[in-house]
Amino acid sequence: MLAAEWSEHCSYKSSKKHLRILPTTGPNVIVEKGYDSGVLDVGDGYVVTVHIESHNHPSAVEPFGGAATGVGGVIRDILSTGTRPIALFDGLRFGNIEDDVHARWLFKNAVAGIADYGNCLGIPTIGGEVEFDTCYKNYALVDVAAVGFGKKSKLIKNHANTGDFVLLIGGSTGRDGVGGSQFASDALEGEDRSAVQIPDPFIEKLIIEAILEARDKKCINAMKDLGGGGLSCAISETAESLGIGIELDVENVHLRELDLSPDEIMISESQERMLVITSPKKFSKINQICKKFRIQCSMIGKVKKDKMMHVKKGKKTLALLPADFVARGPLVDRQKSKPKYLSNITSSPKKKIKKSFSNILLHLLSSPNIASKHWVFRQYDHEVGIRTVIKPGFDSSVLRLDNGKSLSVKIDGNPKHCYLNPRHGAIGCFEEACRNVVCTGAKPIGMVDHLQFGNPEDPEIFWTFMESIEGITDYAKSMKIPCVGGKVSFYNETSNGPIKPTPVIGVLGLIEKSPLLPLPPTENDVVVLLGETKDELGGSEYYEYIHNFIGGTVPQVDIPTSKKNMTSVLSLISKKLVKNVHDCSKGGLAVALSELCIFGKVGCNVNLKNVSGMSFEESLFSESHSRYLLVVEKKNIRSIKKLLSKNKCSFSQIGIFSGDQIIFTTATKPILKLRVDKAENLYLNSLERIIQNG
Amino acid sequence: MKVGVIVFPGSNCDRDMYHVLTDVFNLKAEFFWHEKSLPKNIDAIVLPGGFSYGDRLRAGVIAANSPIISDVKKMAGHGIPILGVCNGFQILVESGLLPGVLLKNESLNFMCEWTNLIVKNNKTPFTNKLKLNQKIPIPIANGEGRYYVDKETLNQLKKNNQIVFSYENKVNGSVSQIAGVCNKDGNVVGMMPHPERAAEKEINQIDHKPSSLIFESLIETIGVKN
Numbered sequence: 001m002l003a004a005e006w007s008e009h010c011s012y013k014s015s016k017k018h019l020r021i022l023p024t025t026g027p028n029v030i031v032e033k034g035y036d037s038g039v040l041d042v043g044d045g046y047v048v049t050v051h052i053e054s055h056n057h058p059s060a061v062e063p064f065g066g067a068a069t070g071v072g073g074v075i076r077d078i079l080s081t082g083t084r085p086i087a088l089f090d091g092l093r094f095g096n097i098e099d100d101v102h103a104r105w106l107f108k109n110a111v112a113g114i115a116d117y118g119n120c121l122g123i124p125t126i127g128g129e130v131e132f133d134t135c136y137k138n139y140a141l142v143d144v145a146a147v148g149f150g151k152k153s154k155l156i157k158n159h160a161n162t163g164d165f166v167l168l169i170g171g172s173t174g175r176d177g178v179g180g181s182q183f184a185s186d187a188l189e190g191e192d193r194s195a196v197q198i199p200d201p202f203i204e205k206l207i208i209e210a211i212l213e214a215r216d217k218k219c220i221n222a223m224k225d226l227g228g229g230g231l232s233c234a235i236s237e238t239a240e241s242l243g244i245g246i247e248l249d250v251e252n253v254h255l256r257e258l259d260l261s262p263d264e265i266m267i268s269e270s271q272e273r274m275l276v277i278t279s280p281k282k283f284s285k286i287n288q289i290c291k292k293f294r295i296q297c298s299m300i301g302k303v304k305k306d307k308m309m310h311v312k313k314g315k316k317t318l319a320l321l322p323a324d325f326v327a328r329g330p331l332v333d334r335q336k337s338k339p340k341y342l343s344n345i346t347s348s349p350k351k352k353i354k355k356s357f358s359n360i361l362l363h364l365l366s367s368p369n370i371a372s373k374h375w376v377f378r379q380y381d382h383e384v385g386i387r388t389v390i391k392p393g394f395d396s397s398v399l400r401l402d403n404g405k406s407l408s409v410k411i412d413g414n415p416k417h418c419y420l421n422p423r424h425g426a427i428g429c430f431e432e433a434c435r436n437v438v439c440t441g442a443k444p445i446g447m448v449d450h451l452q453f454g455n456p457e458d459p460e461i462f463w464t465f466m467e468s469i470e471g472i473t474d475y476a477k478s479m480k481i482p483c484v485g486g487k488v489s490f491y492n493e494t495s496n497g498p499i500k501p502t503p504v505i506g507v508l509g510l511i512e513k514s515p516l517l518p519l520p521p522t523e524n525d526v527v528v529l530l531g532e533t534k535d536e537l538g539g540s541e542y543y544e545y546i547h548n549f550i551g552g553t554v555p556q557v558d559i560p561t562s563k564k565n566m567t568s569v570l571s572l573i574s575k576k577l578v579k580n581v582h583d584c585s586k587g588g589l590a591v592a593l594s595e596l597c598i599f600g601k602v603g604c605n606v607n608l609k610n611v612s613g614m615s616f617e618e619s620l621f622s623e624s625h626s627r628y629l630l631v632v633e634k635k636n637i638r639s640i641k642k643l644l645s646k647n648k649c650s651f652s653q654i655g656i657f658s659g660d661q662i663i664f665t666t667a668t669k670p671i672l673k674l675r676v677d678k679a680e681n682l683y684l685n686s687l688e689r690i691i692q693n694g
Numbered sequence: 695m696k697v698g699v700i701v702f703p704g705s706n707c708d709r710d711m712y713h714v715l716t717d718v719f720n721l722k723a724e725f726f727w728h729e730k731s732l733p734k735n736i737d738a739i740v741l742p743g744g745f746s747y748g749d750r751l752r753a754g755v756i757a758a759n760s761p762i763i764s765d766v767k768k769m770a771g772h773g774i775p776i777l778g779v780c781n782g783f784q785i786l787v788e789s790g791l792l793p794g795v796l797l798k799n800e801s802l803n804f805m806c807e808w809t810n811l812i813v814k815n816n817k818t819p820f821t822n823k824l825k826l827n828q829k830i831p832i833p834i835a836n837g838e839g840r841y842y843v844d845k846e847t848l849n850q851l852k853k854n855n856q857i858v859f860s861y862e863n864k865v866n867g868s869v870s871q872i873a874g875v876c877n878k879d880g881n882v883v884g885m886m887p888h889p890e891r892a893a894e895k896e897i898n899q900i901d902h903k904p905s906s907l908i909f910e911s912l913i914e915t916i917g918v919k920n
Binding site: 112115116119120121122200201202205206292293294377378379380381382383384385386387388389400517 | 706707748749805806
């Protein structure tokens with residue numbers, strides 16, 4: 001039990017100290033004892049809950065089951081606060097699917113696993129990201145975030161009284177997932193499939209409905225999901241957070257296979273199980289609810305005064321430990337030192353590419369990291385729940401809430417930037433997620449982070465972790481965006497070494513009135529570029545995908561500019577002066593503009609002398625932050641310029657939508673010319689074509 | 695006038711359907727758990743979408759043997775309007791109330807996307823306010839939505855005017871691009887696409903009016919609330 005609870009996965013022994021630097025309070029944040037997810041007040045008596053988790057090791061071995069159980073776990077964290085899960089987001093990362101069949105297999109099956117689980121539950125998967133990089137060869141990062149919604153008055157205020165019953169509700173306990181947390185806290189060597197849990201979304205759906213009914217009938221005093229570390233972890237953490245003791249009898253746990261030993265019962269990570277504490281007089285009611293849904297409910301123990309975790313088998317005591325001793329694993333200090341590879345980075349590729357800009361753009365639009373992810377989100381039911389106002393495929397998806405407001409959510413990561421500059425890369429991911437929700441008219445109100453790194457015992461890796469978390473903290477503090485949840489995942493090592501630093505940031509934005517529904521640009525609309533394009537091609541898709549070059553200067557967020565541009569976009573949207581706002585990120589201006597043209601099935605003529613980059617390459621492909629493309633009707637252009645000038649923003653009117661070609665010109669002649677239909681075909685179908693090849 | 699919304703273990707569009715019936719169209723509605731029996735004062739029945747019994751064995755087949763289905767069959771015999779959406783359609787087919795079967799999509803994948811329906815029969819309780827050949831923009835979301843009947847049954851369906859909706863384009867490999875059918879009497883209708891996901895302006899920015907007419911047809915049939 002101690003091995004499970006004190007594993008890196010459960011105890012955060014390397015990171016806990018450092019995570020404390022993140023700001024966690026704010027006007028919307030609600031804190032309660034023992035919550036596994038963040039709670040944000042969205043007004044009118046309603047709350048939104050959010051949590052993020054990953055299931056990397058399991059998904060790298062068994063992608064379907066690993067990804068599916070990742071979804072299941074994060075949903076139960078949302079449920080345990082007493083809110084209904086209303087949306088899922090997933091961030092997926094694999095090796096290079098263009099030439100790696102194994103990566104393709106992992107990708108296809110992880111998507112299928114998420115689809116199978118989320119669709120069956122009727123929780124829409126409405127957004128996320130997919131990225132491919134050779135650093136994930138033979139590995140997979142599967143991050144899942146879930147959002148819940150409910151009445152503030154119905155939140156479970158975790159508490160327990162001496163003599164309360166401790167119940168285990170849901171699926172039976174079996175040998176699957178035994179030792180899963182230790183497995184996840186080690187570099188992936190063998191393929192230990194028995195450490196991967198088996199998903200059953202049908203039981204999860206019944207648990208959701210049963211728990212919510214029990215919540216309505218006020219049967220639940222305290223509740224916790226059984227995740228990593230199984231029963232052992234859930235019992236000790238609950239006892240510790242509530243300051244109580246729990247005595248339980250392993251003979252009362254309902255089992256899938258009868259010959260399970262007591263220690264296997266305590267650390268099995270079988271899925272779809274909830275720990276519930278109820279008062280004795282409510283026991284028959286909760287039992288009746290479980291019977292209605294035909295799920296099992298076992299009374300496994302009782303709440304004691306003594307703050308001890310007491311595990312028995314019949315009358316025999318098997319373990320008697322102070323709960324806080326089990327729950328609070330000893331923390332360790334890790335050494336850090338700046339990685340040597342960072343001093344060998346060169347500034348730009350040596351070789352010139354003999355390709356026209358038109359061909360380069362075409363190539364980028366069909367690259368797996370940039371091409372449309374329609375093939376992925378088409379497999380997810382993203383409409384169920386009838387809240388999805390802005391569907392997947394835009395900058396950020398938007399859900400309507402019962403109080404007339406809307407919630408905009410996006411998760412972003414960028415390992416290419418983070419590898420070259422862990423601090424500014426991490427800040428960039430954060431700003432990008434913020435930009436995306438801002439494009440829908442939402443003000444960021446909270447964030448969750450998921451920090452994924454290699455072995456923390458390596459000082460160089462630990463340095464990258466520290467850089468990232470300090471960067472995220474700086475940005476969160478200056479933007480006043482509280483961190484309401486997060487997770488750290490270390491030991492992400494592949495046969496080729498550690499993964500690139502991969503912090504993933506999820507941002508929640510609130511829209512008081514209605515969101516900006518992105519409209520397609522039409523003939524004669526004007527395109528305005530807000531923000532400065534800088535000499536920042538480092539880690540760009542252009543360098544990595546076209547030049548096969550890792551290096552250069554990574555884009556850096558300038559915090560005052562970031563604030564100024566965000567506020568300006570939000571006021572342009574609230575004044576209804578823009579038709580569409582599109583974030584300028586991966587692939588740079590050329591790709592962002594092409595995406596708008598493809599959406600509107602209309603061409604655009606851009607004069608590069610109005611873009612601030614030093615060379616054509618930088619103007620077209622630099623991934624500088626804090627940039628937005630605004631699609632504006634001619635009649636509004638003057639008001640827009642007035643507002644942006646007043647706010648001292650750097651911007652310029654760069655072109656006009658017309659015709660059927662994407663054209664970039666210098667003062668005298670076009671340097672890039674591409675038919676929109678050709679771009680559209682490649683952009684929309686490339687990913688599916690790669691998948692169909694096996 | 696009251697609409698019964700039947701809930702099976704694993705139904706997941708029940709609350710969406712209830713919201714649209716009550717909040718959007720001001721109908722009275724009530725949930726009925728699959729083990730309950732249906733009272734006599736029900737004027738229409740909806741079997742919502744979802745994954746009843748986790749789609750085990752075959753989508754809809756276990757739910758089709760639920761206790762409540764015998765009441766549904768009785769009411770179908772009395773001419774009460776019954777609508778099955780998505781998994782509800784699969785259940786109606788599996789219970790024998792509607793002809794045909796629903797197979798895995800041609801793509802072998804779950805498909806969630808917007809498509810256009812064409813109204814083929816506007817004499818049912820759910821289509822009487824729509825025009826023949828009217829287009830309905832609507833989303834589908836299923837893994838087993840490919841409608842199949844043999845040639846002989848297809849001819850029967852055509853003869854009896856039992857094809858209610860067809861897809862405008864090839865979507866999933868359904869026979870004759872069929873998206874929805876009815877029984878011979880026309881009071882039992884099943885469709886794979888989700889009208890409850892398309893009847894509000896906020897979530898259907900293309901055009902929510904055609905889908906609304908499906909619900910307004912029902913109101914036309916059973917009268918407004920009392």
